[in-house]
Amino acid sequence: MMKWLRATLRGDPCQLQLDFEGPPQNAEQLLARLRALGLKGITRCRLTRNRAVMVSFSGRELRIHEAYLGATPEVLEAIVAFVCGRTRHERRAAQRIILSFPIRAPLRTPVRRPGRTNEEDEALVRELMYWHAEYNARYFNGMLSTVPIRISRRMRSRLGQYTAASPYGEPAEIAISRAHIRRHGWAEALHTLLHEMVHQWQAESGYEIDHGAAFRAKAIEVGIAPHARRELRAAKAGRVVSPHELLLRAARQE
Ligand SMILES: [Zn+2]
Numbered sequence: 001m002m003k004w005l006r007a008t009l010r011g012d013p014c015q016l017q018l019d020f021e022g023p024p025q026n027a028e029q030l031l032a033r034l035r036a037l038g039l040k041g042i043t044r045c046r047l048t049r050n051r052a053v054m055v056s057f058s059g060r061e062l063r064i065h066e067a068y069l070g071a072t073p074e075v076l077e078a079i080v081a082f083v084c085g086r087t088r089h090e091r092r093a094a095q096r097i098i099l100s101f102p103i104r105a106p107l108r109t110p111v112r113r114p115g116r117t118n119e120e121d122e123a124l125v126r127e128l129m130y131w132h133a134e135y136n137a138r139y140f141n142g143m144l145s146t147v148p149i150r151i152s153r154r155m156r157s158r159l160g161q162y163t164a165a166s167p168y169g170e171p172a173e174i175a176i177s178r179a180h181i182r183r184h185g186w187a188e189a190l191h192t193l194l195h196e197m198v199h200q201w202q203a204e205s206g207y208e209i210d211h212g213a214a215f216r217a218k219a220i221e222v223g224i225a226p227h228a229r230r231e232l233r234a235a236k237a238g239r240v241v242s243p244h245e246l247l248l249r250a251a252r253q254e
Contacts, residue, residue, distance in 0.1 A: 067103035162199035
């Protein structure tokens, strides 16, 4: 890190020349740095402030959270490995390094509040915590950590959502929609809980949080529907290829 902060004087002592090791200042410089570290196949880089997306790429475009402008060389190398890694093992190792770099929450986005649950909902939370422990023992060998569960009165089309611990220092949580419990009943709510627990398992095992192959295999193993949506409408024509993203969050949708 010190190397990055060091400006070197060369030639004319009045001319302060930053050496190439200085931190990149914008998307173009960041892309140049990543290419120097071996990044291939990417021709455009955009900086984002979306607090749930750290790194994402699709086609030739790479999107990176702006906080990574200040990342250490090790983290930049991990971003290259995340994009270009050939094996799941390489990508998982890279993900761990990327997420371990502490970043500052963008100023304009409010920091998530700790579970503010209505008193009426507390009995539901206790029941969900009970089932979380039960499912953890039954399907995950008790390996998942205990995370706060919150009942959301605002989630409508989202039925449940898992949010991983963020590099901003916020803890992981599972949120379940109160409207979902009311409309679809307790069995469906437990299905959603288990769905979010599979995302928790992804996060805690170093997988990407998504509805990809690892999610589907684990969902089938624990006996739930391996889809993002509760009910699958008639299959749409043409398969959408999902981009690779290093997300902190995934939700089960209506
Ligand atoms: Zn999901």
